[in-house]
Amino acid sequence: MTIAPGKVTGLVGPDGAGKTTLIRILAGLMAPTAGAVEVLGALPGKRLDDLGYMPQRFGLYEDLTVIENLNLYAEVRGLPKDEHKASFDRLLHFTDLARFQERLAGKLSGGMKQKLGLACALVKTPKLLLLDEPGVGVDPISRRELWAMVGDLTDQGIGVLWSTAYLDEAEKCDSVYLLNQGQLLFDGPPAKLTGKVADRVFRVTGFKDRRRHFLTRTLDRDEVIDGTIQGRSVRLLMAERAAAPTPQSLDAEGGAVEPAPPRFEDGFIERLGGGPKGTSALAERYREIPESEGYAIEAKGLTKRFGDFVAASDMHFAIPRGQIFGLLGPNGAGKSTTFKMLCGLLTPTSGSGAVAGHDLRRSRADARASLGYMAQKFSLYGDLSVRQNLDFFAGAYDLDRAAAKHAIEAMIEIFELEEKLDVNAGTLPLGFKQRLALACAVMHEPPVLFLDEPTSGVDPVTRREFWTHINGLVEKGVTVLVTTHFMDEAEYCDRVTLIYRAEQIATGTPDELKAQAGKLAGLDDPTMEDAFIALIEQFDRQRGEREAA
Numbered sequence: 001m002t003i004a005p006g007k008v009t010g011l012v013g014p015d016g017a018g019k020t021t022l023i024r025i026l027a028g029l030m031a032p033t034a035g036a037v038e039v040l041g042a043l044p045g046k047r048l049d050d051l052g053y054m055p056q057r058f059g060l061y062e063d064l065t066v067i068e069n070l071n072l073y074a075e076v077r078g079l080p081k082d083e084h085k086a087s088f089d090r091l092l093h094f095t096d097l098a099r100f101q102e103r104l105a106g107k108l109s110g111g112m113k114q115k116l117g118l119a120c121a122l123v124k125t126p127k128l129l130l131l132d133e134p135g136v137g138v139d140p141i142s143r144r145e146l147w148a149m150v151g152d153l154t155d156q157g158i159g160v161l162w163s164t165a166y167l168d169e170a171e172k173c174d175s176v177y178l179l180n181q182g183q184l185l186f187d188g189p190p191a192k193l194t195g196k197v198a199d200r201v202f203r204v205t206g207f208k209d210r211r212r213h214f215l216t217r218t219l220d221r222d223e224v225i226d227g228t229i230q231g232r233s234v235r236l237l238m239a240e241r242a243a244a245p246t247p248q249s250l251d252a253e254g255g256a257v258e259p260a261p262p263r264f265e266d267g268f269i270e271r272l273g274g275g276p277k278g279t280s281a282l283a284e285r286y287r288e289i290p291e292s293e294g295y296a297i298e299a300k301g302l303t304k305r306f307g308d309f310v311a312a313s314d315m316h317f318a319i320p321r322g323q324i325f326g327l328l329g330p331n332g333a334g335k336s337t338t339f340k341m342l343c344g345l346l347t348p349t350s351g352s353g354a355v356a357g358h359d360l361r362r363s364r365a366d367a368r369a370s371l372g373y374m375a376q377k378f379s380l381y382g383d384l385s386v387r388q389n390l391d392f393f394a395g396a397y398d399l400d401r402a403a404a405k406h407a408i409e410a411m412i413e414i415f416e417l418e419e420k421l422d423v424n425a426g427t428l429p430l431g432f433k434q435r436l437a438l439a440c441a442v443m444h445e446p447p448v449l450f451l452d453e454p455t456s457g458v459d460p461v462t463r464r465e466f467w468t469h470i471n472g473l474v475e476k477g478v479t480v481l482v483t484t485h486f487m488d489e490a491e492y493c494d495r496v497t498l499i500y501r502a503e504q505i506a507t508g509t510p511d512e513l514k515a516q517a518g519k520l521a522g523l524d525d526p527t528m529e530d531a532f533i534a535l536i537e538q539f540d541r542q543r544g545e546r547e548a549a
Helices: 019-026 066-076 081-095 110-121 140-155 190-197 211-219 264-271 281-285 335-343 364-369 386-396 401-414 430-442 460-475 510-521 528-548
Strands: 008-012 051-054 128-132 159-164 175-180 183-188 201-205 224-230 233-238 256-259 297-306 309-319 324-328 350-355 371-374 448-452 479-483 495-500 503-508
Touching: 008 019, 019 128, 019 159, 051 110, 066 081, 066 110, 081 110, 081 140, 110 128, 110 140, 128 140, 140 159, 140 528, 175 190, 175 264, 183 190, 183 264, 190 264, 211 224, 211 233, 211 460, 224 264, 224 460, 233 264, 264 460, 281 401, 281 460, 297 335, 309 335, 309 495, 309 503, 324 335, 335 350, 335 448, 335 479, 350 364, 364 371, 371 430, 386 401, 386 430, 401 430, 430 460, 448 460, 460 479, 495 510, 495 528, 503 510, 503 528, 510 528
Parallel strands: 008 159, 008 175, 051 128, 128 159, 324 479, 324 495, 371 448, 448 479
Antiparallel strands: 175 183, 201 233, 201 256, 224 233, 297 309, 297 350, 495 503
16 A cells, blocks of 8 residues: 555545554554555654554543643654644644643543544654544544644645545545455545446435335345435445336335435445345344333433533433434533433433333333443443353343343344354454444343444444344334434434534434525535534524624
8 A cells, every 4th residue: 555645545444454453553563464564765663753643542641631641742752842832832723622721631522532632643743644543433523623634734745544434534535445354455546436336326215115114125135235214215225237226126105216426335335245134133033112102212301410511401302112313413512411311320400301101210220121221332341251241231131041041042143143252342343342232232122222322433334234223123113312423324313303512402303404404504415414514503603693692
């Protein structure tokens, strides 16, 4: 591979593909087993003064403040003392962190940590900048701001290697190296891979069938190799040499089929042989959740204060049985706080909530027993094996011996965990960690699922497997509350609420929010990311006008 000065080179692939290993070799942290590497005209590790490196999770010391992290990196990089102030002033202005320089790094939002990690990598202006998955777990606004900052760096002639599992980021790179399981699948401009699936991507609209049911049965067709939900429509990728679909061939009564522009992700999925089929083995074995008159999840004025700081203010929503409701918002907006109040992990300062008819204040234990919870960060026991984690959670859910044995055997089969049973959970690849986390969350077949950033960092095929299961469970009557930074995943939701600065600023179906964004930004066919950004910018404008008045 070659990294050109003044260009962004993408290193793209799923978890475990080899991206971090390759970056560590380039940074001089690992030696290659075979082959030759030259970095800035020398062996790796010989030109460290001209190299910037931002590892995964940003490489920060969370017990140090923003300015202390910068000081530490300046000392490590050998920046002369008399240059510290000028360098720090430049970087704090560049990243807009000047207001937060006395805040502990551990108290920053994900987007702020991302910016501080970049600043630490730039304390000495490098000729080559290595970024290892800088966009993982941060919201679209923070990612957009980071891309703008990196654009400024390439304008100065700095070469950037950007590692990512987000395939929409690959489309912004000048050239891309696509890895999978340690092998190079593709290299070249992103448009070259995207062009391979031109004329094979279609959008189906207006059909009478339930969208999840339609997607499931359509994905089970041999001629369809991938499909995703987009609001009320479904987007399909057809197999090579397959005939263009029609409403009749898809049994889409009352529907219409139109060509859709291909994406880099389509090319990647096609190169891997397609995504998973539509039928979920988990959903097929899951119980049918009975109908009920009340809501499955309710939030009535939920508010949480920590001293003078308001983390979530006056949250209101009600979710019926068998729906997916999404909480969207930037890092630090209040999504996880709202989530934890409804899980019973945080006591609200005011307001009330209920899960499966159980009031969170009066029947917290019953509410917890009625839900499955998948945390934002891997929350299982890393020092226990896969089997021990399954055994533990079966006991925690109070399954009797026969029910526990049956549930564990089913989870092992459905999530293909047989060969990993004796492996410590903490050492699993991220995709298997997510499988195990979902298995532990659903083994007691709860009527409600809480999913906090469930697919952050995993590859597109694993994400599709995950949503195949979730869509199938919802068809069985399971109700899902989800937070996500993947805007295309928000399309799977029946309704979403956008949380910003601890307030709900918009609630509706994905199509309704996109329509609002279209009017605000003058866009003909806005995406959920467009909606996210436009609605937040509108809120900021209105807030500024109120404060000025």
